[in-house]
Each structure stands twice: as structure tokens, then as C-alpha cells.
Amino acid sequence: MKTLHLRNIALIATMATALGVSHAAIANSKESVELPVKGGIFLHKLEDGQTVLMSGDGRFVIPGRFVDREQGMEVIASIDKAKELYSEGASVTGTNRLEQVASLIDRVVSTDMLKYQVGEQDGNKEEVVVFIDPLCPYCHQILKMQPELTDEYVFVNVVIPLLGPRSDNYVSQLSCVEPDTLGEVILSRNMSPDVTDACRDEEEAVARRTANTVGIESVPYTLSKKGGVQLGAFRTVEQFKAFLEGRG
Structure with a gap:
């Protein structure tokens, strides 16, 4: 698409x-x-x-x-x-746009921010960045597809609030859950998660600033080194895979 x-x-x-x-x-x-x-x-x-x-x-x-x-x-x-x-930057070649996306992916992967990973990196897998709002149903659609693609990809899901005050409050709560349980809490739609005193306020702020800098206005927002940028959910895993391979 x-x-x-x-x-x-x-x-x-x-x-x-x-x-x-x-x-x-x-x-x-x-x-x-x-x-x-x-x-x-x-x-x-x-x-x-x-x-x-x-x-x-x-x-x-x-x-x-x-x-x-x-x-x-x-x-x-x-x-x-x-x-x-x-189209913004219409004069920029497709190759340059992909280079810019790749640079952004590398920066997100290497920067501490409110995010969680799906899939284990073995040194050969391509990293894919997805900006999500935890209350966005289309984001959940993508999150549920990711485990089927972890043979070749590692997904880095950056958590940001874009859907109003309720979302903003929820993301603030999520910054205080155990990092290892962040993905589980989001997928289970647990609105009253167990929180700790070790909140990742700065990491939450970095995620928001990054989204603002990129100009993200809606989610899910997927970044792939071969596919470029996709706004919105994929209807099927096959369509998701085609995008990641640069065929979509």
C-alpha cells in the first residue's frame, strides 16, 4: 500500500x-x-x-x-x-530516502527511550522500528503480527502517546512498569499495571521528542531499511513481509 x-x-x-x-x-x-x-x-x-x-x-x-x-x-x-x-522532499531520490530511514532506525535502536523489542538479535537480523500508541487498535494489529516475522527481523517498538489525555496518562504509567514486561502489558491492554518506583521518565521524554522531531502525527508508523516508511497497519502478515522486503 x-x-x-x-x-x-x-x-x-x-x-x-x-x-x-x-x-x-x-x-x-x-x-x-x-x-x-x-x-x-x-x-x-x-x-x-x-x-x-x-x-x-x-x-x-x-x-x-x-x-x-x-x-x-x-x-x-x-x-x-x-x-x-x-510530497515532502520530492526532489530527494528514493535511495537517499532509504538512507535517511536507515539512519533514523540506527539512531532509535542505539538510543535509550521508552521502547521494547520483539525478537532476538543474532547479529544478522534486520532491525525494524515501529512507533506505537498503546491504545491504538491498529498498532496492536501490527504488534500481533511481529512474532511471525522474527526469523528474519527484530522489531523495536517505541511507545508514544498520540491519542489524547487518556493515552498520555497511560504512557506515563507504562514508563514505570518493569522493562521486561512492557510488551506484555501493552498487548494485554492492562490499564492498571503494576508499577515500580524506578520510572523511566527521561526515556519517555526522549521517545516523545524523537516522534516530534520526525513529525509523526499518527500511528502505527513503521520504518524499514528496505521498505522505507509505512503509516498505518498491514492487513496481513504477507503484506507486512512484502513491505519489509521492499516489495510493498
Whole structure:
């Protein structure tokens, strides 16, 4: 699945055209309802070639044609056109982007922060970094797939709060659980974990700062040295594996 994050644009779904509503009428609308969209809007190209718009938390999906009023009401219907207009660092080659991702992975792996590992490193396995919010159901979907891929990969899951005050409070609790039990606590959705006095406040802060520096606005956010960056969950283990191998 290919994904592109669309920033600072006015989106108008062209479903309105099908309903006989003109662009001018939409632009001059005097009544509107704000949707609870979290993590921005993304353009996804699915495996069957269909293009859809999706909210960062995966809740809202609509047909992927939209109108950018700042681009002269141009209808954007393909991910290639969207990349041309909005992709950050569009002039950077794919090789350089992968190098940047690899550098970030190495930095996360070597830095103390609130994270836990799935799989044992034998010196030959590729390390994959996944930023997760422990309350994010799509993150849990990825976490449950990881054990099936540990023959070739080691997964480093960085814990950050992105889903509001409840998430923020929970991550603060998780910084005080025994490091060896962090993954188990998250997967079990234990909201009242046993905590110790040895809280990893600084490691929690480093994880948050790293996510802010990278510009992560929604999770799961997966980094692979061959696949690059994937925002959102994978539907199957096979799709996950294809991404990690640079085929997705």
C-alpha cells in the first residue's frame, strides 16, 4: 500500500459533484460539521489500484478524488499527481530516502527511550522500528503480527502517546512498569499495571521528542531499511513481509 500525507490543503470530495453540488456552492457553504479526524488526511493507493482518502487513525475512508482550491480547483485523482504537489522532499531520490530511514532506525535502536523489542538479535537480523500508541487498535494489529516475522527481523517498538489525555496518562504509567514486561502489558491492554518506583521518565521524554522531531502525527508508523516508511497497519502478515522486503 502506497501512502501520501496531504498537508495544508482544502479538501473537497468529488462525491459532491455526483450529487449535483457545484464547487462554488461548497466553497460558499454557510453550514458545516467538523469531523473528528485524527492524524491528518492521507492518500492511499490500494493493491487493486484503487485510490482512497483515509484519516490518519483509519476511521474515515472516502473515494480518493479531491479538489485543491489553492491549485485552481484542480482535481487530484492519482497518487503520482499528489506526490508531485505535496510530497515532502520530492526532489530527494528514493535511495537517499532509504538512507535517511536507515539512519533514523540506527539512531532509535542505539538510543535509550521508552521502547521494547520483539525478537532476538543474532547479529544478522534486520532491525525494524515501529512507533506505537498503546491504545491504538491498529498498532496492536501490527504488534500481533511481529512474532511471525522474527526469523528474519527484530522489531523495536517505541511507545508514544498520540491519542489524547487518556493515552498520555497511560504512557506515563507504562514508563514505570518493569522493562521486561512492557510488551506484555501493552498487548494485554492492562490499564492498571503494576508499577515500580524506578520510572523511566527521561526515556519517555526522549521517545516523545524523537516522534516530534520526525513529525509523526499518527500511528502505527513503521520504518524499514528496505521498505522505507509505512503509516498505518498491514492487513496481513504477507503484506507486512512484502513491505519489509521492499516489495510493498
